[in-house]
Amino acid sequence: MTTPTSSTGPRTRLSPEERRAQLLDLGVQLLATRSVDELSIDLLAEEAGISRGLLYHYFGNKHAFHEAVVRRAADDLIEQTAPPPGGEPLQRLRASVASYVDYVVANHQGYLSLVKGAASGNETLREIYDEARSVLSERMFLPDARGSMVPDTASARLVVRGWSAMTEELVLTWTVAPGDVTREQLLEIITASLPALVAVIPAG
Amino acid sequence: MTTPTSSTGPRTRLSPEERRAQLLDLGVQLLATRSVDELSIDLLAEEAGISRGLLYHYFGNKHAFHEAVVRRAADDLIEQTAPPPGGEPLQRLRASVASYVDYVVANHQGYLSLVKGAASGNETLREIYDEARSVLSERMFLPDARGSMVPDTASARLVVRGWSAMTEELVLTWTVAPGDVTREQLLEIITASLPALVAVIPAG
């Protein structure tokens, strides 16, 4: 935990890439616990050891900064949960879910920033979030496997979306309070849920 | 839509109950589309035809007002989706889901205010939301029926929570874009999902 905690020392000059990365990392960290309107630019600047003005130099305003933070969290999630190696559809599904669960556990703050950002009303943020979830969902079904595992109907698309929401809720709840549910059991529940839900889809 | 739209006319004096109800209704309406930090007290006051100060007289600050709005939306949801009459567990389940779906359709704004409020970071708001969802979930299983339909284990509680999240996502998505999915099909999917998910719970 490197906390410069504001010393009125000499200004430190970084490259734009470094500075931007630092601010985004800090934003992810801070926005995991506070909501965006509870995070003042003052606090952010002090925590980063910079002036308020610099933040506006890199990101035009607070909204844009928040958007960049959420986008970074989404990209990080997509990148770190790399697509599983080819194999049986159910195997691939389980591997994807496993990497997703492990990511949320290891990177709780970043994931919270993403989820909370998505729900904070802004349309742009919701799009970023939806896109990330789409990427994750699409990975579960390879182009060839999709036709067989999940039919491409309106009902099916709805169910897959619902399954994604359920998965997110399960993982977040389990991460915070696992109770006596093991990681394996969680994976089993999520993985087995998808076929079970697909079987419920009415004929259309 | 009655929009007084600010006339500098004589002040209208209402009873505290009426005024409070008016402000909460207006809050539910306004917070359905904007997020809480995008809603200025100025706009709210002008829209209500009152001064800013009056809002602070009734609710101490903006957070408390938001909390009251969300709580009202939650109470409204719980009240209007009255518990279904006794009968078969699956029948009761379907009736509960139906009333829930119909409420969301008929009262989209209020429901959005509730959901968006819950996700906006504040811990109190999330508690209100969780409590409302618990009430709805509990209704699905009468005390006597619970033991038989859903076992009371950590895994089962997790699954029911996930099912709730899925239901919420399904109903919201369907309300906005029904596609060619009928109301009956949606009810069928949600209702049949719970037993299907329960069957997936690993032995613990």
Next chain:
DNA sequence: CACTCTATTGACGATTGTTCAATAACGCCA
């Protein structure tokens, strides 16, 4: 019609988002 109670107001101070001209750190070249 005066009088009391209290719902309501409007002006003021405090906090926070945003802008912009001035400043200083770093690389470069003589």
Next chain:
DNA sequence: TGGCGTTATTGAACAATCGTCAATAGAGTG
């Protein structure tokens, strides 16, 4: 080594919004 230009960075000033409080006025009561 020392001056110089580029530009990352600052801090003060401005704007908008949150929150406070003593003063005001509507409505019932005798």
